Amino acid sequence: MTTAPDQPDLLEAATAIRQGTQRLARRVRTVRSAGALSTNKISVLSHLARLGPSTPGEVAALDRQQPQSLTRVFADLERDGLVVRSADAGDRRQSIIAITDTGLRELQRDVAERDAWLAGALVGLSETERQVLVLAAALMEQIADG
Structure with a gap:
């Protein structure tokens, strides 16, 4: 740190x-609709969509959590058909979690809903102000990755 x-x-x-x-x-x-997935579930789906199939430990580490903290989240996502779990070919004791097509569609729906709200909020800004925010977003991504 x-x-x-x-x-x-x-x-x-x-x-x-x-x-x-x-x-x-x-x-x-x-601004998310009633019945939307929890932020933990959206975070797990986002990681899997971005990084591909991963172990529970890898996903948990990205959110600075212990895998045990996400056990119920993984189980709920699997029960709802949003992820699938399989045994790791290299270590049969380890599981690999992957997002399903249904999970990807649910994630995209959630993101689209939030993006639509934000786009509406940006209408009241000037083009210059919007461009400043786009630049700021890129810089925040750079800081977050650093």
Whole structure:
């Protein structure tokens, strides 16, 4: 973990960015329809869609959780046909979880719903303001990957 810089302007910028991203993330989560999958389930499906079949430990590590914390999530997703579980060919004690076509469609539906809300919220901004946000999003991805 990195330590916070001593420069007050960087700390102020970090605080403003954190507060803005957290408020927006909470708002986007609240616009999901009733009966939508939990954020844990969406996170698991997102990881599997992006990375392909993975072990429970690999998926849990991406969310900084223990695999045991997601046991019920994995079971629910499998029961609902959104993921399939198979034995690892290299280590039969280990399971591999993969997203199904149904799971991918459910993930895409959830993402589309949130993107539609956000697109509507962007209507009130100028083209320049929207481009600033697009640039900021790219920079936040860069920071998150770093």
